[in-house]
Amino acid sequence: MKTADPELMRAINRLNVLDTVRRHGPISRVEISGRTQLSTTTVSAITASLLDDGLILSRHLGDIRTEGARGRPRVMLELNPDAARVVGAKIAASRMVFVVTDFCGNVLSTLALPIRIDRQPIGVIADLIEDGVRRCVVDAGLSLEDVDMVCLGLPGVIEHRTGRIRSSPVLREVNIDFADEMTARFGTPTIIESDAHAVTLGHHWFGKARDLEDMVLISLEQTLGLGVLHRNDLFRGAGGLSHNLGDLVLVASPEGTVRLASQAGENAILGSRPADGRFAEAIRLGRGMQHAQTLVLAQDNDLIAAAERAGAAIGLTLANIVTLFAPPRVIIVGSSLELGAPFIDSIRDAYEASVPPSLQGVAELVFDKSSDELWAQGAAAVALYELYESPWNTTGPAL
Structure with missing residues (x-):
């Protein structure tokens, strides 16, 4: 039976320990062992190396000089921010x-x-x-x-x-x-x-998925992007390729191929409305979605119809993604969320109508207007x- 490369296994274990300290620190060696399923001996060896490299710091909780305290202080480990x-x-x-x-x-x-x-x-x-x-x-x-x-x-x-x-x-x-x-x-x-x-x-470390090891993110901006997180790691294609969700085929027929971007991309949505001077200038300056939000609130029928059509296509796509990955959470971000209720409600409705009955309630949909920061x-x-x-x-x- 072929065994794993020892150097690779050491690197994997080291990353596992370091990421556990990042996510849960300050944390003890015993707690690291429990979370990573590594032996206490392995954890001790790895953390000693990380301390030597200055990547983590140790600090004591409790003080034997404090009245009522017993035993040695607990040694807790945390990342060194200055590393x-x-x-x-x-x-x-x-x-x-x-x-x-x-x-x-x-x-x-x-x-x-x-x-x-x-x-x-x-x-x-x-x-x-x-x-x-x-x-x-x-x-x-x-x-x-x-x-x-x-x-x-x-x-x-x-x-x-x-x-x-x-x-x-x-x-x-x-x-x-x-x-x-x-x-x-x-x-x-x-x-x-x-x-x-x-x-x-960003959402896994700082945002709406800090509590998860698996999740899916859909970005709706100038391009339609997809991020898949599995066991705390990003899934990438061959050569580390990213995924352009806009290239996903919705319809293939002798008359031609219909891709998601042609129905739900920013250009498709904004291009559905006859452009007056202000609208055209807003698009040119990259503020098309903010201006579109104002028009939607003013009951612009062309934009509302485009937002609902785009939302339906995205909702169908989300149902297919959930069918493939069954993630506990799908986070939807991006400037297209500026379109507001007609767009978001259409996504939800199409998703609920398309997701298989066996997967109803499996994935939570979270809409987040994530900051550029x-x-x-x-x-x-x-x-x-x-x-x-x-x-x-x-x-x-x-x-």
């Missing part, structure tokens, strides 16, 4: 948001730049991102030499392992080795990640997770 610094970013068509965090994911500085980058040359976009990262790092009282990793979250189809952007609605070019470009600019390892994956991890903080969490998986020594991650 590393990372930058996370949400890069969208009309804005960029950056955060710097410590090793625990606590935000040290935030920078929001309302800059329209849609379809700019890749060199210009790289310049703007570089300026934003550097400014946010300075605002945190740091320099790039103090930053261990950068993660940029963009919409589109992205290979996590290589940093290649196969396609993105904010870029003119396709198949761009963006990670190599930005790593060279920063002199710091840089990850390129799907923004949907980033906000999924949470998306960026999720990108920082992607970087932190990479660091948690990395071999370390006393001078930092061996990347």
Whole structure:
């Protein structure tokens, strides 16, 4: 019988212990053993290494000098916030948001730049991102030499392992080795990640899925994204590929193929209404959904019909996703939620009508207007997770 690679098993166990300390610390070694199902001997060896590397700290609960206290104080373990610094970013068509965090994911500085980058040359976009990262790092009282990793979250189809952007609605070019470009600019390892994956991890670490090991997230913005979390880890395709939910086929017939984006994408919704001057300008500036919300509240029939049609398509898609994965929670985020009740109610109604009777009540639907900072903080969490998986020594991650 073939056994697992010992080095791989050690790395997996080490990550498991470190993530358990992150999620539940301060925590004792005995509690870590119970949560991870690792032996106390293994936990002791791993935590000793983590203490040597400065990734975790120990502190005592209780004090033998306190009257009435008995025995030794309990030794509790927690992450060392100063072990590393990372930058996370949400890069969208009309804005960029950056955060710097410590090793625990606590935000040290935030920078929001309302800059329209849609379809700019890749060199210009790289310049703007570089300026934003550097400014946010300075605002945190740091320099790039103090930053261990950068993660940029963009919409589109992205290979996590290589940093290649196969396609993105904010870029003119396709198949761009963006990670190599930005790593060279920063002199710091840089990850390129799907923004949907980033906000999924953001919700797992800081948001509506902190209590779960398994969940699904749907992002409804310029692209329709999908994030699947299984046993605390993101599910990715071949080469670490992200999932463009908008490419999902709803109908295939001799007359043509109907994909989800053509029914429920932002462009499909906003393009359904004859554009007056203000509406067209709002779309151009990336504020189409905010303006659409005002029109929906004013009973604009064209937009209400488009919102209901899009909601029905998304509700059907959610039912199919729940049929495949049966997650305990599906979190729906993104700017399309600005459409309000007609859109959200249509999603719920279509979902309830389409989900199999055997799965009724299995998945909780949560609609959350997640802040841009949470998306960026999720990108920082992607970087932190990479660091948690990395071999370390006393001078930092061996990347």
